[in-house]
Amino acid sequence: MKGKMEQAAGLLRDSGPNVKLSIVIMGGGQFKYGARGKGILFFLIQLSVLYYFITRGFADIAGFFTLGTKKGDAWLGVTGDNSVVMLLMGIFAWLVLAAFLYLYAMNIGDAYRMKKRLEQGRRILTLREEAMQLWDKKFYVTVLILPVAGVFVFNVLPIIFMILIAFTNYGGTVVPPELVDWVGAANFVKLLSLSQFAPTFVKILGWNLLWAVAATVLNYFAGLGLALLLDKDCVKGKAFWRMFPVLAYAIPGFITLLAFKFMFSYGGPVNQLITAGGGAAIGFLDLDAKWTARLIGIVVNCWISTPSIMLLATGILSNRDISLYEAARIDGAGKWKQFLRITMPFVLFSTLPVLIGQFVGNFNNFGIFYFLRGGLYMDGYFLASDTDLLINWLYNLSINNNYYCLGAAISLVIFVITSIISLTVYIKSPSYREEDTFR
Amino acid sequence: MRTKQNKREDLSMSEKHSMSEEHSMSEEHSMSEEHSTSKEYSISVIHALGRIFDTGITYIILLAVSFLFFFPCLWLILASFSESGTIYSFNGFFPKAYSLASFQRLFTDIAMYNYPRWFANTLFVAAGSCILGTFLVILTAYTMSRFEFRARKPIMKTTMVLSMFPSFMGMIVVYLLMTQFNLINHLWGLILIYSAGAPMGYLTQKGFFDTIPRAIDEAARIDGATNFQVFTKINLPLSRPIIVYTLLTSFTWPWSDFILPKLLLKEKNLYTVAVGLMSLDETEFARFAAGSVFIAVPIVLLYFVLVKNMVKGMAQGAVKG
Numbered sequence: 001m002k003g004k005m006e007q008a009a010g011l012l013r014d015s016g017p018n019v020k021l022s023i024v025i026m027g028g029g030q031f032k033y034g035a036r037g038k039g040i041l042f043f044l045i046q047l048s049v050l051y052y053f054i055t056r057g058f059a060d061i062a063g064f065f066t067l068g069t070k071k072g073d074a075w076l077g078v079t080g081d082n083s084v085v086m087l088l089m090g091i092f093a094w095l096v097l098a099a100f101l102y103l104y105a106m107n108i109g110d111a112y113r114m115k116k117r118l119e120q121g122r123r124i125l126t127l128r129e130e131a132m133q134l135w136d137k138k139f140y141v142t143v144l145i146l147p148v149a150g151v152f153v154f155n156v157l158p159i160i161f162m163i164l165i166a167f168t169n170y171g172g173t174v175v176p177p178e179l180v181d182w183v184g185a186a187n188f189v190k191l192l193s194l195s196q197f198a199p200t201f202v203k204i205l206g207w208n209l210l211w212a213v214a215a216t217v218l219n220y221f222a223g224l225g226l227a228l229l230l231d232k233d234c235v236k237g238k239a240f241w242r243m244f245p246v247l248a249y250a251i252p253g254f255i256t257l258l259a260f261k262f263m264f265s266y267g268g269p270v271n272q273l274i275t276a277g278g279g280a281a282i283g284f285l286d287l288d289a290k291w292t293a294r295l296i297g298i299v300v301n302c303w304i305s306t307p308s309i310m311l312l313a314t315g316i317l318s319n320r321d322i323s324l325y326e327a328a329r330i331d332g333a334g335k336w337k338q339f340l341r342i343t344m345p346f347v348l349f350s351t352l353p354v355l356i357g358q359f360v361g362n363f364n365n366f367g368i369f370y371f372l373r374g375g376l377y378m379d380g381y382f383l384a385s386d387t388d389l390l391i392n393w394l395y396n397l398s399i400n401n402n403y404y405c406l407g408a409a410i411s412l413v414i415f416v417i418t419s420i421i422s423l424t425v426y427i428k429s430p431s432y433r434e435e436d437t438f439r
Numbered sequence: 440m441r442t443k444q445n446k447r448e449d450l451s452m453s454e455k456h457s458m459s460e461e462h463s464m465s466e467e468h469s470m471s472e473e474h475s476t477s478k479e480y481s482i483s484v485i486h487a488l489g490r491i492f493d494t495g496i497t498y499i500i501l502l503a504v505s506f507l508f509f510f511p512c513l514w515l516i517l518a519s520f521s522e523s524g525t526i527y528s529f530n531g532f533f534p535k536a537y538s539l540a541s542f543q544r545l546f547t548d549i550a551m552y553n554y555p556r557w558f559a560n561t562l563f564v565a566a567g568s569c570i571l572g573t574f575l576v577i578l579t580a581y582t583m584s585r586f587e588f589r590a591r592k593p594i595m596k597t598t599m600v601l602s603m604f605p606s607f608m609g610m611i612v613v614y615l616l617m618t619q620f621n622l623i624n625h626l627w628g629l630i631l632i633y634s635a636g637a638p639m640g641y642l643t644q645k646g647f648f649d650t651i652p653r654a655i656d657e658a659a660r661i662d663g664a665t666n667f668q669v670f671t672k673i674n675l676p677l678s679r680p681i682i683v684y685t686l687l688t689s690f691t692w693p694w695s696d697f698i699l700p701k702l703l704l705k706e707k708n709l710y711t712v713a714v715g716l717m718s719l720d721e722t723e724f725a726r727f728a729a730g731s732v733f734i735a736v737p738i739v740l741l742y743f744v745l746v747k748n749m750v751k752g753m754a755q756g757a758v759k760g
Contacts, residue, residue, distance in 0.1 A: 082619075084615070084616075084619055085619060088616065088619075135665075135667070136665045136666050136667070137666075139582075139586070139665075139666035139667060139670075140582045140586040140588055141588075143578045143579075143581075143582050144578075144579065144582055144594075146575060146578075147575045147576075147578060147579045147638035147641075148594075148638075150575065150634070150635030150636075150638065151598075151601075151635060151636065151638055151639055153635065154609075154613070154631070154632050154635040154636055155601055155606075155609060155635070155636055155639060156601065158608075158609035158610075158612035158613055158616075159601065159604050159608075159609055159612075161612045161616070162604075162608050162609065162611075162612050165612075176619075226504065229497060229500060229501065229504075230501075232497055234490070234493065234494040234497060235497060235498075235501065241501050241505060244504070244505040244508040244509050245504070245508050246739070247508060247509065247512050247735075247739060248508040248511075248512065249691075250691070250735050250738035250739045251512065251515075251731065251735045251738075252691070252694060252695025252713060252731075252734065252735070253695050254695060254697050254713055254716075254717065255515075255695075255716070255731040255734075255735070256511070258716075258717075258727070259511060259514070259515050259728075259731070260511070262724065263511070263514070269514070269532040273532075303507070303508070303511075307508070308688075311684065312643065312684065315647070315680050315681065315684055316646075316647075316650075318680065319647070319650045349646075350646045350647070350649075350650065351643075351646070353642035353643065353645075353646060354642070354643055354646075357602065357640070357642065360602065360603060364605045364606070364607060366607055366698065367697075367698075391605055391607055394605070394607065394608065395607070398611055399611065399702075404611075404615070407608065407611065408608065411604065411605045411607075411608035414604075414605050415603050415604045415605065418603045419600060419603035422599075422603065423599070423600075426599065
């Protein structure tokens with residue numbers, strides 16, 4: 001930090017009047033150096049940001065902290081503050097500020113670079129040349145702008161919003177036009193200590209972890225095994241055999257789940273066969289069917305997820321270096337050894353991110369128990385059942401019962417757990433450490 | 440490009456070479472077999488038997504797996520052709536009598552459940568997000584795989600962290616905000632959300648691009664190709680399998696998603712098939728089955744068209760780093 005300060009001070013001493021002008025008026029230096037278009041562009045940015053902050057930016061930032069002070073009253077005709085909108089506008093104002101600071105720094109750096117170029121006797125690039133440079137040398141900037149912007153608006157912003165919600169009392173009866181307030185960590189304290197929430201939370205968390213590990217391992221190895229099986233030389237008509245898993249893959253998940261629910265229901269075919277054989281109908285997904293329901297969930301999930309992993313593994317296997325196998329065969333390595341030493345490292349390297357993604361996806365697998373057993377509330381659980389995962393609980397709490405702030409708190413807990421597990425796996429993995437090995 | 444051709448020739452040369460080698464080896468083998476002792480003979484028999492056994496087991500497993508995957512589908516397909524609507528009139532797994540009635544009702548009896556409309560909506564949303572999403576994902580993945588720049592590792596770490604957040608909660612927030620600003624009941628809103636979120640899943644595609652050797656890129660750069668040309672002329676043709684994979688996944692996701700449309704579409708005429716089928720009455724099992732079978736058809740067809748690209752990648756023929 002100190003080194004950076006010194007560096008900045010050094011740059012300041014080194015800077016000429018034009019660069020100093022850019023520090024005060026954005027684009028001023030560029031304008032004087034003759035890069036008119038760029039200078040005007042920077043200046044316009046400064047003007048519009050100033051205008052925004054004077055007209056509403058400062059008020060928005062204040063609103064971010066108060067979340068509204070004036071309560072609306074329909075009788076008196078008072079339009080009060082809408083806390084949710086204020087929170088959002090507050091976030092927006094912070095972001096504008098951050099973007100402005102970035103552009104400001106860029107402006108100074110740009111002016112400084114122009115100065116250096118002139119000192120070295122080179123001419124300043126025109127706007128057109130810089131655009132060309134952006135297209136080729138900095139191809140990645142041009143290309144990444146659109147995806148980054150999209151992800152930012154539709155993923156990052158909601159997540160920031162959600163994190164903030166976890167620290168408010170938004171939800172229950174406290175929704176606009178009521179005023180929302182900051183409450184600090186109260187929601188987390190509630191989740192971990194209140195007898196209403198804590199037992200449910202612990203029970204669901206334990207099952208959720210077990211589920212995620214079991215489902216991920218099963219799906220991954222089933223998919224990989226299937227891909228290897230289909231890749232064998234002795235299998236004729238690969239396209240034909242591959243058709244069946246893909247058929248399962250093609251059917252939308254919710255249809256599969258509802259169909260399986262029908263299949264295991266009291267009047268469903270499985271029970272019809274059992275009763276026809278003289279047995280009593282079994283409530284596979286009933287209130288007291290804890291472990292059968294869980295098992296059915298895991299099996300059905302495997303049925304749904306294996307084909308996608310198989311397809312992925314097939315694609316990756318097709319990228320294998322066949323000569324490695326020939327070399328291994330010549331060196332006398334058996335099939336099993338080839339699998340362990342060549343196939344597994346290669347496939348793991350390519351699919352580890354997917355494996356982590358699968359783990360997170362399974363940890364947050366909303367659909368499976370929502371459709372198989374949906375909406376059961378049980379004794380000993382607060383608005384949940386014994387197959388529900390945290391994500392289902394979150395849904396019950398926030399969509400069905402309006403506990404937005406608690407829902408947000410739970411999703412933060414989910415985030416902490418999944419990120420700790422997957423980051424440790426990822427950072428220790430060869431995909432991250434030896435990114436260049438298989439290039 | 441020249442290097443590639445050379446390597447190709449090398450490969451085919453070595454193939455021929457190894458083939459002839461095998462040939463001579465098998466000749467030797469057969470020659471030695473003639474004069475062989477019975478012990479060596481029995482070893483080769485055991486080998487052959489082992490291979491047959493191996494093949495047999497493979498096929499048995501394949502049959503079992505295929506049955507497991509096919510049976511529920513068959514069940515659903517036959518149910519969609521059942522004469523009576525409810526599941527309770529079935530004989531075990533299968534209906535007692537068959538007819539086309541449910542399909543007919545699906546498309547003609549649209550006062551309550553406008554299935555054709557739902558189908559059109561779903562197709563619009565899925566196709567839109569598929570094209571836009573694939574475009575964004577491939578670009579992101581390619582850039583992250585091929586370019587070294589300062590923000591690269593931070594971006595990778597950030598997306599990693601972001602993807603740990605339950606996307607579901609983000610959806611709830613999107614829903615809250617959209618209702619706050621009266622933006623629900625728009626199909627393009629769904630397309631926007633799906634495709635904007637798609638680049639988050641770039642890691643698979645990046646993994647694929649990582650396995651395409653960079654030697655070709657560098658050669659092309661030396662020959663004066665721009666980065667854009669390197670991408671379109673060299674890497675895109677080599678990455679057809681992963682593009683097909685991306686197209687398929689980004690099509691099937693909106694095609695079968697139900698949470699987001701359920702949250703954001705409140706008008707019956709804007710429903711996608713998923714939300715629509717979920718709104719069906721419980722007694723309408725055959726209609727549900729018919730509707731399900733019908734939306735599975737396009738994806739199965741897509742698969743048949745795209746299977747070749749998807750599976751045996753062209754990259755196999757390319758230079759290996």
